[in-house]
Amino acid sequence: MKHVVIGAHLERGDVEPLAEAIPIADLWLSGVPIDDAQPLGDRELLLRVAQTRAALLDRATFIAIRYGFTAYGESDATGKCSAHIERWRRVLREYRGMVEMTLKVAAETPRARPDRHDFESGAAYIRALHDATRAAEVAPEFRNAVDENLAPLAVKHRWSARDTASLEFAALVRRESVSAINDAGIALKRDFPSIPFLLSGPWPLEVFADDHE
Amino acid sequence: MTDSEEELGLLETLDHLLDRGVVIAGEAVVSIGDVDLLYLGLNIVLANVDAIIRTSQPKLIK
Numbered sequence: 001m002k003h004v005v006i007g008a009h010l011e012r013g014d015v016e017p018l019a020e021a022i023p024i025a026d027l028w029l030s031g032v033p034i035d036d037a038q039p040l041g042d043r044e045l046l047l048r049v050a051q052t053r054a055a056l057l058d059r060a061t062f063i064a065i066r067y068g069f070t071a072y073g074e075s076d077a078t079g080k081c082s083a084h085i086e087r088w089r090r091v092l093r094e095y096r097g098m099v100e101m102t103l104k105v106a107a108e109t110p111r112a113r114p115d116r117h118d119f120e121s122g123a124a125y126i127r128a129l130h131d132a133t134r135a136a137e138v139a140p141e142f143r144n145a146v147d148e149n150l151a152p153l154a155v156k157h158r159w160s161a162r163d164t165a166s167l168e169f170a171a172l173v174r175r176e177s178v179s180a181i182n183d184a185g186i187a188l189k190r191d192f193p194s195i196p197f198l199l200s201g202p203w204p205l206e207v208f209a210d211d212h213e
Numbered sequence: 214m215t216d217s218e219e220e221l222g223l224l225e226t227l228d229h230l231l232d233r234g235v236v237i238a239g240e241a242v243v244s245i246g247d248v249d250l251l252y253l254g255l256n257i258v259l260a261n262v263d264a265i266i267r268t269s270q271p272k273l274i275k
Contacts, residue, residue, distance in 0.1 A: 050226055064234030200225045206233035
């Protein structure tokens, strides 16, 4: 028996009874128990983890751990997470009561993804892929509107290039500001009907989970 | 919520589940001399995303 780990939490009560609570020092991991032989790609398991993740976020803010990490009990979990615990504690305390919202927007001039066959080395290909991703740009007037209307509602915000065709605006917001962010998104859709974008959330701490590193 | 919005919500949820959050990849560290060789536990996920039914939708504004 092992656990698929969903996130790191400040309080045991943030986890139970929605998921199993695994202690790591004074913090807690949320986990879904599965048989050792169960494949992580099982669709029912993915669905179960997604449902539990959403329910946990309704309960309290937590640090999201990417799907696929498993632990065999307390000592295994503590050993694997020991390097993160001190930082997680600071992040969870500082950002308690906050969630993330993300806005993905299509690049104004999407770059073609480099073809691996055009490169003699893997390193050259990775560099070209990185350059193409960084070159993606959003229409300046749209980006300005996001910076002027959504960013002030956030405690922190960050633009990042996700791939060669889109950029993402991530915002750390207080829970009580989520509806205002959604209203600002509706206004953006009205003002920029031709620019494809997707505003979604709330999400657990994902982009801002690495703060204090 | 329309079918297309539900599908979008599902894809967004899976993107966050599979591609976001803290990566705990170091499963073991083996040292040779003064050089640490980090063994990465690769977590390969193969899922038929089209078949997964989304039941907990994030709020979406397209």
